[in-house]
Amino acid sequence: MGRPRLLVVSMSLPVTAKRVGEESWSFTMSPGGLVSALLGLKEFETKWIGWPGVDVHDAVGKKTLSVALAEKGCIPVFLEEVCDQYYNGYCNNILWPIFHYLGTPPEYRNDATITYQSQYDAYKKANQIFFDVVKEHYEDGDVVWCHDYHVMLLPQYLKEYNSKMKVGWFLHTPFPSSEMYKTLPSRSDLLRSVLAADLVGFHTYDFARHFVNACMCILGIEATSEGVVDQGKVTQVAVFPIGIEPERFINTSALSEVIQYMEKFKNDFGGRKLILGVDRLDTIKGIPQKYQAFEKFLEENEDWRGKVMLLQIAVPTRNGIGEYQKIKDQCHGLVGRINGRFGSISAVPIIHLDCSIDFNQLCALYAITDVLLVTSLRDGMNLVSSEFVACQKAEKGVLILSEFAGAGQSLGAGALLVNPWNIKEVSTAIGEALNMSPEEKERKHNINFQYVKTHSTQQWADDFMNKLIEITTNAELQAGNVPHELPEHDVIQQYSKSNNRLLVLGFYGALTQPMKNQERRGDGLNLELHHQLKERLKALCSDPKTTVVVLSRSEKSVLDKNFGEYNMWLAAENGMFLRHTSGEWVTKITEHMNLEWIDGVKHVFKYFTERTPGSYFETSEASLVWNYEHADAEFGKAQARDILQHLWAGPISNASVDVVRGGQSVEVHAVGLTKGSAMERILGDIVRNKSMTTPIDYLLCIGCFLGKDEDVYTFFEPEVTKKTKSVPSSGGDSPKKVSSTIIDLKGENYFSVAIGQTYTKARYFLDSSDDVVQLIHKLCTNNNA
Ligand SMILES: O=P(O)(O)OC[C@H]1O[C@H](O[C@H]2O[C@H](CO)[C@@H](O)[C@H](O)[C@H]2O)[C@H](O)[C@@H](O)[C@@H]1O
Numbered sequence: 001m002g003r004p005r006l007l008v009v010s011m012s013l014p015v016t017a018k019r020v021g022e023e024s025w026s027f028t029m030s031p032g033g034l035v036s037a038l039l040g041l042k043e044f045e046t047k048w049i050g051w052p053g054v055d056v057h058d059a060v061g062k063k064t065l066s067v068a069l070a071e072k073g074c075i076p077v078f079l080e081e082v083c084d085q086y087y088n089g090y091c092n093n094i095l096w097p098i099f100h101y102l103g104t105p106p107e108y109r110n111d112a113t114i115t116y117q118s119q120y121d122a123y124k125k126a127n128q129i130f131f132d133v134v135k136e137h138y139e140d141g142d143v144v145w146c147h148d149y150h151v152m153l154l155p156q157y158l159k160e161y162n163s164k165m166k167v168g169w170f171l172h173t174p175f176p177s178s179e180m181y182k183t184l185p186s187r188s189d190l191l192r193s194v195l196a197a198d199l200v201g202f203h204t205y206d207f208a209r210h211f212v213n214a215c216m217c218i219l220g221i222e223a224t225s226e227g228v229v230d231q232g233k234v235t236q237v238a239v240f241p242i243g244i245e246p247e248r249f250i251n252t253s254a255l256s257e258v259i260q261y262m263e264k265f266k267n268d269f270g271g272r273k274l275i276l277g278v279d280r281l282d283t284i285k286g287i288p289q290k291y292q293a294f295e296k297f298l299e300e301n302e303d304w305r306g307k308v309m310l311l312q313i314a315v316p317t318r319n320g321i322g323e324y325q326k327i328k329d330q331c332h333g334l335v336g337r338i339n340g341r342f343g344s345i346s347a348v349p350i351i352h353l354d355c356s357i358d359f360n361q362l363c364a365l366y367a368i369t370d371v372l373l374v375t376s377l378r379d380g381m382n383l384v385s386s387e388f389v390a391c392q393k394a395e396k397g398v399l400i401l402s403e404f405a406g407a408g409q410s411l412g413a414g415a416l417l418v419n420p421w422n423i424k425e426v427s428t429a430i431g432e433a434l435n436m437s438p439e440e441k442e443r444k445h446n447i448n449f450q451y452v453k454t455h456s457t458q459q460w461a462d463d464f465m466n467k468l469i470e471i472t473t474n475a476e477l478q479a480g481n482v483p484h485e486l487p488e489h490d491v492i493q494q495y496s497k498s499n500n501r502l503l504v505l506g507f508y509g510a511l512t513q514p515m516k517n518q519e520r521r522g523d524g525l526n527l528e529l530h531h532q533l534k535e536r537l538k539a540l541c542s543d544p545k546t547t548v549v550v551l552s553r554s555e556k557s558v559l560d561k562n563f564g565e566y567n568m569w570l571a572a573e574n575g576m577f578l579r580h581t582s583g584e585w586v587t588k589i590t591e592h593m594n595l596e597w598i599d600g601v602k603h604v605f606k607y608f609t610e611r612t613p614g615s616y617f618e619t620s621e622a623s624l625v626w627n628y629e630h631a632d633a634e635f636g637k638a639q640a641r642d643i644l645q646h647l648w649a650g651p652i653s654n655a656s657v658d659v660v661r662g663g664q665s666v667e668v669h670a671v672g673l674t675k676g677s678a679m680e681r682i683l684g685d686i687v688r689n690k691s692m693t694t695p696i697d698y699l700l701c702i703g704c705f706l707g708k709d710e711d712v713y714t715f716f717e718p719e720v721t722k723k724t725k726s727v728p729s730s731g732g733d734s735p736k737k738v739s740s741t742i743i744d745l746k747g748e749n750y751f752s753v754a755i756g757q758t759y760t761k762a763r764y765f766l767d768s769s770d771d772v773v774q775l776i777h778k779l780c781t782n783n784n785a
């Protein structure tokens with residue numbers, strides 16, 4: 001199968017257009033890492049959809065520009081009157097500062113003419129315009145890859161239009177901690193829209209974790225190992241650290257023109273050591289902090305004065321925003337002061353250039369640089385550091401890298417990591433870098449060079465695209481598996497025909513009073529058997545051909561109370577304890593299962609229960625659950641978030657546990673405590689105890705289970721059971737092979753049923769426990785008829 005066509009959608013096109021005549025246009029490359037990165041996408045047939053960097057109001061202009069861009073594989077999005085409020089306003093003055101931990105700029109608090117709402121409206125409108133363009137160019141099978149915070153509403157618009165579209169969203173900036181993100185007024189809309197995508201990607205695990213946390217805290221939805229589940233829809237969240245196109249830099253820095261530049265620059269700099277900075281002149285790049293650190297270094301290292309210089313390429317960006325004007329003035333002021341203090345007639349210590357530079361010159365500078373100084377206060381990745389590493393020549397330079405850049409995680413091992421806010425620390429790092437031995441420089445460089453060479457943009461794009469295609473293909477397969485209405489007739493007929501039936505029943509939601517009628521007991525869920533079930537269950541369990549197991553998260557006493565009188569198996573705490581109602585409880589907790597974390601977790605749950613009216617927690621021997629379904633929803637969510645933070649920081653930081661964030665609950669349990677894994681543990685006991693001589697030839701599994709527990713449905717899938725099943729022997733941990741004849745399911749005699757869920761691994765669904773009651777009734781009566 002060929003690769004799908006790729007529609008890349010980003011705010012800016014890789015080229016910025018300039019009108020040079022009624023019908024003619026010139027183009028320059030747009031600045032910034034996103035453009036550099038995506039230019040490396042060579043393996044895909046790609047169309048790039050974005051803003052051409054210029055407002056065009058006339059039809060002739062739009063047409064001629066579209067034609068000129070088409071030759072470059074680009075499709076323009078004309079934003080016209082919304083552009084300023086959208087790009088300068090909402091994107092770069094609200095989202096950008098919040099995503100980079102700068103918070104909302106003060107003008108939103110002080111100036112009544114700047115309104116958040118009008119800028120958000122422009123953001124919505126602009127996303128709608130992007131959507132219209134994608135819609136116009138989309139062909140079946142295309143992958144739509146949305147980039148960055150400018151198009152957070154686009155995934156939802158696309159999926160609402162065509163749910164089959166393969167949609168990915170990647171964020172090039174940091175995603176902040178939920179504490180910062182939640183200050184954003186439109187926080188929920190944006191999250192929900194992004195979750196419409198099939199795959200959401202970030203540069204680092206921190207950003208991905210923050211995003212998942214924000215979804216849990218703000219939307220109150222469940223996180224699983226795969227990603228985030230919202231109303232049954234799974235959005236995968238994954239980490240894809242971006243790279244550069246190393247060959248482009250390596251090859252360019254070997255060009256004779258570049259070598260000439262290198263000689264020229266060295267000559268110009270008069271033998272002084274070169275510290276280089278290459279950044280857009282952005283508030284987040286920490287350029288003033290860089291200057292202050294360099295000033296401190298010169299202050300404290302008299303010997304180095306006149307022997308070292310700092311060249312800062314400050315690429316102009318976002319000139320329409322006040323904060324960017326201010327930072328420019330601030331930098332100019334600092335440079336003036338420092339040059340005044342430490343300059344001489346022949347040389348100044350800092351050269352600050354408000355311009356972008358030609359690519360060959362950039363590579364030449366990277367190649368002769370002694371120290372690259374990156375002091376970003378926050379940065380999604382920072383490609384400049386990788387580019388520097390790729391261009392380094394004979395005398396290896398040293399990378400000083402902010403720990404707040406995503407690159408810190410990838411290149412930290414070969415860099416001097418610094419906190420850019422700590423001027424003294426950066427100044428010391430400058431000294432360390434300048435005095436570093438050639439061997440140490442070489443060692444550090446080799447580590448980073450190896451990384452940069454093997455983690456290319458192409459690799460990054462391949463990884464993202466492969467994952468997206470895998471997810472969407474699986475989703476298509478899964479789509480054929482959406483649960484059907486239970487074929488009651490078949491369920492009953494197969495039941496009558498069979499000789500050795502196993503019924504695995506959940507308790508909560510499946511055998512309890514229907515949830516809508518449930519009365520609050522104050523201290524927890526009303527785990528009370530459905531009133532109409534009692535007689536029917538008795539009849540069901542008394543049939544010698546039928547084995548009934550209630551497999552529940554509930555503790556032993558709850559199952560004893562509700563089911564003690566029936567002839568059945570009880571598997572409490574998700575199979576940690578098992579008993580036939582005629583016998584004693586047997587523990588399935590193995591000796592090596594460490595449960596020392598329980599008390600600490602209980603302590604945290606108790607604390608929050610006392611402070612969250614309406615919440616409660618349940619403790620059992622290998623799991624605890626804190627539930628806030630009867631508490632104030634917003635407050636409950638906030639408390640759940642705090643609980644998680646406390647737990648991770650303390651009682652479970654080193655424990656072998658799974659944490660499950662349910663819709664309105666937080667559950668902590670020993671690793672592997674799912675209903676599917678429980679079946680592994682208990683099936684052998686049940687089979688042996690009953691001395692079954694004929695294989696189980698009918699299986700009905702009904703539950704209202706958490707996502708993680710749905711593995712019990714797949715456990716019994718006939719495809720699986722065709723093979724020999726491994727069932728633990730009664731006494732120990734070592735699996736004993738049990739003949740495949742123990743379970744003989746062919747497909748028509750296996751029914752997995754989810755209650756009230758249409759996104760499930762079960763084959764069928766029923767609406768409520770009332771339906772379960774009816775079904776059990778029919779099974780008994782038809783069987784006896
Ligand atoms: O187009 P501008 O508004 O001038 O901004 C330029 C780009 O800046 C941001 O780049 C980010 O992407 C880089 C590559 O992933 C990453 O290394 C860097 O840390 C980020 O800041 C922004 O996210 C892009 O949308 C802009 O185009």
Ligand SMILES: O=c1ccn([C@@H]2O[C@H](COP(=O)(O)OP(=O)(O)O)[C@@H](O)[C@H]2O)c(=O)[nH]1
Binds near residue numbers: 030032278280362
């Ligand atoms: O005059 C210049 C100097 C540099 N760059 C490029 O701008 C990008 C900056 O990317 P980075 O990830 O470091 O930060 P961003 O600007 O995207 O926040 C790098 O690829 C640089 O090569 C540029 O476009 N023009």
